[in-house]
Amino acid sequence: EGLPVLASGFGWAATRSSLLTVSQVVPYAHAKTALKRCFGIPEGGALHITASLMAGLVTTTVTAPVDVLKTKAMSAGQSDIAAMLRAHGLFAFFKGWLANYVRLGPQTTFIFVFFEQARKVIERRS
Numbered sequence: 313e314g315l316p317v318l319a320s321g322f323g324w325a326a327t328r329s330s331l332l333t334v335s336q337v338v339p340y341a342h343a344k345t346a347l348k349r350c351f352g353i354p355e356g357g358a359l360h361i362t363a364s365l366m367a368g369l370v371t372t373t374v375t376a377p378v379d380v381l382k383t384k385a386m387s388a389g390q391s392d393i394a395a396m397l398r399a400h401g402l403f404a405f406f407k408g409w410l411a412n413y414v415r416l417g418p419q420t421t422f423i424f425v426f427f428e429q430a431r432k433v434i435e436r437r438s
């Protein structure tokens with residue numbers, strides 16, 4: 313089948329990766345700011361973990377439709393969006409959402425908790 317088949321999922325994977333990064337970083341920053349301002353949560357572990365889990369919710373929701381379409385395209389060789397909507401409704405694009413959050417929630421938490429700890433170390437050395 314050749315190189316075109318090998319690269320068939322690249323577009324979907326690149327789209328998902330872009331959406332994943334944007335939907336992690338921006339919601340984390342906003343959640344962190346809102347949690348400090350609205351609830352008075354001080355800088356520290358509780359703030360970082362809560363903001364990370366909130367960012368994970370956004371990330372999972374944003375990437376779910378792309379995950380479903382990518383899976384359909386790679387397994388069936390097509391992804392007819394209109395047919396999926398007619399047959400299953402809007403929720404067809406969120407199949408596997410909980411399983412994705414169970415993976416992305418902790419992953420996002422580890423990323424940002426480690427980021428905050430590394431930032432703290434670098435700031436102390438400066």
